[in-house]
Amino acid sequence: MLTFANAKINLGLLLTEKRTDGYHNLQTIFYPIKIHDVIELVDAEETSMVIKGIYIPGDVTDNICFKAFKTLQKDFNLPHQQIVLLKNIPVGAGLGGGSADAAFLVKLVNQKFKLGLTDEQMEAYVRPLGADCAFFIKNKPAYAFAKGDEFEDLAIDLSAYYLVLVKPPVHVATAEAYSNVKTKQPSSFLKDLIHLPLQDWQAHIFNDFEPPVFAKYPQIDEIKTKLYQAGAKFALMSGSGSAVFAIFEKEVQLPELQKENLVFYNV
The missing domain is CATH 3.30.70.890 (GHMP kinase, C-terminal domain)
Structure with missing residues (x-):
């Protein structure tokens, strides 16, 4: 089973103050765009991850997709899977590709294993992985505030441009x-x-x-x-x-x- 994780752009980004937890309070508008990574879950004898396409530095066990799956695997006693990530969204570009991958992986796991998690529950799983991860659960234009992980729906459509x-x-x-x-x-x-x-x-x-x-x-x-x-x-x-x-x-x-x-x- 596979899914397509899209990138986002920021229609403005204002950093308003430094927080005591090391993050920043901010205002931004997340807007999804049509550049995609591909994520596949394959039944396997042991849990692993393979990354293809654009090179991502670091060990795969440090990848937030892998971390997200391991958390769900522990909480729901999931069988072993091989995570295959075809990386197409550029790294270090401000497009949220890694965060999107983690969020869409959680949605894919929820679908494949029929976990019945709500959007809010899935957002809670991905929030610790990155400030913008939770946006990609609903994946609709949104005004983001606090450290970028609290949202208000926003009626904005750029499809005519x-x-x-x-x-x-x-x-x-x-x-x-x-x-x-x-x-x-x-x-x-x-x-x-x-x-x-x-x-x-x-x-x-x-x-x-x-x-x-x-x-x-x-x-x-x-x-x-x-x-x-x-x-x-x-x-x-x-x-x-x-x-x-x-x-x-x-x-x-x-x-x-x-x-x-x-x-x-x-x-």
């Missing part, structure tokens, strides 16, 4: 990005700003990770600039980077970006 994602050959470590970011209390809530007309987003919706990340990786800033020069109505780095997305009113060709050895998606 052409969404482009550009991933440069740069890996931005999340911990590094957080260590250099400055927090501040915004004058307006992001969940209200997102309802402004699209042409006003550039002046009001920001990603607080951009200044420190752009300072260290100016090529990411250059990508954003080129997307606006190509006619994007809105462009922003997703999460802590390094991917940049842009919203166009119609299909666009970007040969200059494509020829620079960048991973390029129309999503």
Whole structure:
């Protein structure tokens, strides 16, 4: 049995304060996009994990998919499985690929073994694995707050637009990005700003990770600039980077970006 775990982008990301538990309080809007990893569960004689596609550093036993399965296996006395992950969502891109994999693995286990877990129960299983993991259980556009694991449904639909994602050959470590970011209390809530007309987003919706990340990786800033020069109505780095997305009113060709050895998606 297999499933397809999709990525997300952040339509704005505001870091409002440092928490006593080491995390940050934030405001962001998660929006699912059509780039997918593939996860398969295969009956096996012992529990293991195989990763194919894009290389993920580290031991597979440290992968949050494997950790999620082991927790469920213990709680529900599940039989041994081989987890096969075909990795297609870029790593270190701010697209939530690892978190999506863990959440969709939990949903797949729930389906295969008929555990009857509710969305809320599955969210509770994945929250300890990553701040944005719980978003992928319901996997619908949402305003996220607290440390990014509390949600409000949000009525936003970009399907009428052409969404482009550009991933440069740069890996931005999340911990590094957080260590250099400055927090501040915004004058307006992001969940209200997102309802402004699209042409006003550039002046009001920001990603607080951009200044420190752009300072260290100016090529990411250059990508954003080129997307606006190509006619994007809105462009922003997703999460802590390094991917940049842009919203166009119609299909666009970007040969200059494509020829620079960048991973390029129309999503």
